[in-house]
Amino acid sequence: MLQEFKEFALKGNMVDLAIGVIIGGAFGGLVQSVVKDVIMPIIGLITGGIDFSNMFIQLSGAPQPTLDAAREAGATIAYGNFLTLLINFLIIAWVLFLVVKMMNRLKRQEEAAPAPKLPKDQVLLAEIRDLLAKQQQK
Template structure:
């Protein structure tokens, strides 16, 4: 049973999946940094200094000035966090689209490139005919 588990755990697909998950975690941190540190300040500048992460609508209790205080006071709709996560999602989706598009392009190029070892049948026959004619001339 231990041998079977070892074969299962060390299969190429399983290792590839584990590597993908680890890289995905690092990629998620990178995207969060891009959104929070690069894009949101620019969007905030364009919109006149609006900080989306603290945008909310408070439904109950006294109006509060911070999101944390509003959440403690009662029902609060934190739409700013949703906007930030939506931008994260769109960036991730766009980058993955570009990666998949690039991989598909490379795959198409490899499929179009003829294999130098494989000679078409008609060329093989012509080569044989040439060789036979060359032998007869001798």
């Protein structure tokens, strides 16, 4: 049983999947940083200094100046956080779309590439094979 588990765990697909998950996690952190530290401040500057991370609707409790205080006071809808996560999702989806598009283009180029020409001796051997096959059929 231990040997079977070892074979399963060390299969190429399993290792590839693990590497993909690790790279995906790192990529997600990178995209979060780009959105939070680069894109959202630019959007905030364009929209007049709006801080998306602090945008909320407080449903209960006394009005509070910050999202954290509003959450402590009661039910709060943090739609600024939702907008940030939506932008994260759109960036990740766009990058993945571009990667898949590039992979499909490479695949089509490989399929469209002409088969390499056989050397003359192999062509001659194939002709001899075909002639012998015809003679055997008669």
